């Protein structure tokens with residue numbers, strides 16, 4: 001029982017980080033109808049960036065977020081402009097999937113040349129610290145990571161709910177056509193929306209780097225988790241992604257403590273298939289049919 | 293005459309918005325029925341509900357005396373219930389002729405048979421001639437004009453020998469000469485036993501071609517009857533002139 | 536596009552038969568002209584990848600469902616081969632594994648059915664999600680099912696007892712047979728209603744379903760056949776190398792390579808993927824020879840892919856063919872029928 005509760009705690013804390021990554025992923029889908037397969041690669045790229053900032057300049061990864069996030073936002077906007085905006089043909093969905101896949105491999109290739117493929121981890125002074133909360137041990141990095149993730153999710157929520165840009169994004173998610181009619185510049189919204197999605201990847205990259213050892217290939221591991229999370233939450237639903245992130249975090253962490261860590265990796269795939277079998281639109285997704 | 297299609301208390305909500313609100317009407321066998329109403333009154337949504345492209349929230353739809361609730365568009369197509377779309381949907385990467393053939397249906401075995409059989413070609417070329425599309429038979433559908441696409445989509449739903457055809461604004465974006473062609477085709481297929489339910493904004497077209505006329509406003513049927521009666525119905529004027 | 540007016544569309548055209556004949560002869564003769572080992576080796580990989588690209592094209596090109604998980608089936612085929620012909624198993628006759636190959640293909644195809652049925656229920660994006668996740672899962676299994684795969688230490692296969700001076704040849708001809716099988720299937724599809732059904736699915740699946748096309752059956756079938764061939768390619772590859780590692784058997788690079796070859800040559804054509812493979816594979820081998828290091832491929836493949844998507848999104852063959860076609864239409868004075876309206880959005884309409 002104790003291990004089970006310990007597993008749940010761990011799962012919630014890790015799930016918070018997934019929630020942050022996945023909210024960016026699902027935001028991108030909502031705004032652009034693009035499944036961004038490079039999300040994981042950008043997370044890892046940002047983890048490396050945080051690693052460099054930490055080892056070279058001694059900047060704490062959680063502070064480095066202030067640097068990496070705007071940078072990745074910029075990269076996202078440029079990436080959208082370069083690779084996704086030119087797609088206007090009827091097969092844009094299909095092509096964008098392949099383009100983001102190629103982008104992921106490109107990032108992986110560049111990272112593996114710059115940093116080689118050995119696993120890295122960011123060893124801050126608090127890396128091995130743990131708190132004892134009611135008899136359960138909670139590691140400091142996980143707790144800090146969770147708190148920062150929650151703070152950033154709240155920030156994202158505020159941006160989407162309270163700013164004009166956020167309203168434009170939400171209008172586009174709900175109905176792209178009427179958003180355009182209402183004077184929303186859809187290209188700009190898409191570019192910034194993509195940038196914002198990548199920015200969340202940057203923020204979660206710092207935290208990911210604190211929590212796990214990583215190498216350039218880690219993004220495969222990550223992307224399949226993220227995709228399971230967004231499908232469970234419902235493609236395009238940010239609230240769904242957050243909830244699903246926590247759920248999947250808990251399920252896989254419980255599977256790891258009660259069963260085996262290796263097989264807990266499999267829980268993502270099982271969850272994904274079950275969702276598609278039982279409720280393909282996910283928890284909060286909309287059923288989209290091509291009826292006009 | 294007997295009832296071919298009956299719609300009873302059909303309702304569809306999109307979030308807050310009730311697009312179709314307890315809508316009821318019938319379509320007589322052998323008629324050319326019009327479904328009109330102001331923009332956004334739910335006409336296309338009714339089509340989507342009838343043809344299985346959208347699930348309804350409540351209500352009943354019967355086709356030829358049996359309930360077709362929850363059946364897929366493909367099943368209904370095979371039963372003889374076909375439709376066109378407001379923005380013509382044709383297969384851009386297939387040629388005009390192939391668009392017809394693919395819509396002609398066929399058995400499992402046919403899937404492994406020739407792309408176009410002599411029989412397919414004969415059936416398609418008949419329609420192509422009729423719809424004045426023979427000269428573009430080997431062009432890709434993406435190379436057609438809007439009006440030609442509308443014609444092609446109309447022609448293609450006829451390939452399966454349907455009993456009821458739902459046309460969503462067949463004349464929108466079509467040039468006046470083609471509109472006349474369209475009217476002629478509708479009348480001649482109707483004479484050959486095909487029933488039509490047509491959504492149309494062009495009132496003179498409705499007056500010339502359709503009888504009876506059903507009027508939809510905010511998802512409700514507010515009037516039904518022959519064109520002249522409906523035209524002079526104050527509720528209809530209200531709906532169109534708006535409040 | 537042949538503008539024929541009479542009778543049924545033909546299964547074979549004279550020019551098609553001639554093209555096929557020349558191609559087969561070339562495949563047989565070419566390596567004999569340059570009998571060095573490295574040439575045979577390069578030809579082997581080119582033909583193997585051509586076969587995989589042609590098979591990817593069945594689902595990714597014709598049906599418009601971009602699979603990212605083909606490398607998973609490649610790996611499964613490879614490990615199936617390794618499991619059947621363990622290194623302890625002495626082969627008296629080196630041909631046995633080639634005869635087992637169809638069974639491996641069948642196994643992969645059967646495995647693909649439930650996956651396809653679940654993944655293709657909604658749309659292309661969900662399919663991509665499932666297939667890329669599948670690749671990752673297969674890779675994890677490759678590392679962790681140690682009793683079956685040997686884990687990261689790799690797995691050895693029985694050594695093929697072929698004479699060393701002609702060692703590559705049996706593998707090359709096995710790959711050629713696989714390529715011809717794949718091309719035969721692709722050709723068959725373009726000549727039958729299957730091809731029309733797949734194209735209609737790519738263009739507008741909801742509409743296709745609405746006009747009675749049996750979309751689910753057709754696309755799941757295409758997926759199964761496609762990964763079946765890919766699995767067989769994996770089997771040949773494993774037998775050829777004699778020793779395999781999960782990292783190379785389940786390599787995303789395989790996916791991007793075959794996708795890139797298909798896009799470069801031209802999607803939804805019989806010859807496009809072959810052309811793409813014939814250009815890229817030798818280039819990759821030369822790159823490996825001069826530069827080495829697979830991270831470079833990753834960057835090279837990914838950037839070439841991005842460039843092609845931006846500069847030549849339709850690929851070589853379709854671009855050339857449509858130029859020719861427009862010219863011939865113009866000559867017939869048929870241009871009047873062509874409107875300048877751009878192609879509409881065929882698929883779902885947000």
Ligand SMILES: Nc1ncnc2c1ncn2[C@@H]1O[C@H](COP(=O)(O)OP(=O)(O)OP(=O)(O)O)[C@@H](O)[C@H]1O
Pocket residue numbers: 306309311329330331332333334335336337338378
């Ligand atoms: N898939 C959908 N999701 C949300 N709202 C929808 C959807 N389809 C239609 N609506 C809304 O339902 C209402 C009815 O739309 P519908 O297209 O049925 O009207 P219509 O009578 O066909 O209009 P028009 O004459 O302009 O074609 C509109 O307010 C429309 O915005």
Ligand SMILES: [Mg+2]
Pocket residue numbers: 335336337378
């Ligand atoms: Mg409408």
